[in-house]
Amino acid sequence: MIAFLILGIVFLGFSLLFFFAPRVIVKVSEMGNKLLFTDHGTVAHRHWSGLVLLIVSAMMMYLGLKGW
Numbered sequence: 001m002i003a004f005l006i007l008g009i010v011f012l013g014f015s016l017l018f019f020f021a022p023r024v025i026v027k028v029s030e031m032g033n034k035l036l037f038t039d040h041g042t043v044a045h046r047h048w049s050g051l052v053l054l055i056v057s058a059m060m061m062y063l064g065l066k067g068w
Contacts, residue, residue: 005064011057018050 017024025046
C-alpha cells in the first residue's frame with residue numbers, strides 16, 4: 001500500500017506541474033527525449049493531462065491510505 005501512496009504523491013506533483021508550470025514539463029520532456037521518445041501531445045492538452053493525473057493521484061493516495 002505504500003507504493004500507492006508514493007505513486008499518488010508523484011502523480012499529484014506532475015498534475016500540479018501540468019496546471020501551473022507547463023514550461024517545466026516541456027523541459028523535462030526535452031531531457032527525456034534524450035533517453036526515450038515522448039509525445040508532446042500531452043503538453044498541448046495540458047489541462048486534460050493534469051486533470052487525469054490529479055484523479056489518478058487521488059485514487060492512488062486513497063488506496064494507499066485505506067490500506068493502513
